[in-house]
Amino acid sequence: MGKGRPEIDRERCKGCELCNMVCPESILRMSEGFNHKGYHYSECFDPDRCTACMSCAVICPDAAIRIWRRAAIPAGDGASGTGGGKRDA
Numbered sequence: 744m745g746k747g748r749p750e751i752d753r754e755r756c757k758g759c760e761l762c763n764m765v766c767p768e769s770i771l772r773m774s775e776g777f778n779h780k781g782y783h784y785s786e787c788f789d790p791d792r793c794t795a796c797m798s799c800a801v802i803c804p805d806a807a808i809r810i811w812r813r814a815a816i817p818a819g820d821g822a823s824g825t826g827g828g829k830r831d832a
């Protein structure tokens with residue numbers, strides 16, 4: 744079990760692939776689908792390997808990635824807690 748879990752806002756993503764390139768675990772990839780802007784968006788295909796290093800969230804120029812630390816995720820939920828990533832209001 745990893746330390747974190749990335750949450751990627753697909754509608755904010757512009758498909759630059761920077762996050763894919765910096766992830767040390769290589770668990771991010773571009774989706775086959777498109778968002779409403781017409782971009783392939785980034786997705787995580789193996790969140791259990793996320794180390795919560797924050798590299799993807801820091802490099803994203805559109806603040807589309809938020810990292811949830813597993814210690815903050817209630818058991819059986821995974822949908823709330825305190826995020827460590829950056830995101831505009």
Ligand code: SF4
Pocket residue numbers: 747749765766767768769770771787792793794795796797798799800810
């Ligand atoms: S926080 Fe680190 S390990 Fe997790 S998806 Fe982002 S770059 Fe990869």
Ligand code: SF4
Pocket residue numbers: 751755756757758759760761762763784785802803804805806807808
């Ligand atoms: S760095 Fe941000 S905008 Fe670029 S592909 Fe990743 S999530 Fe999308």
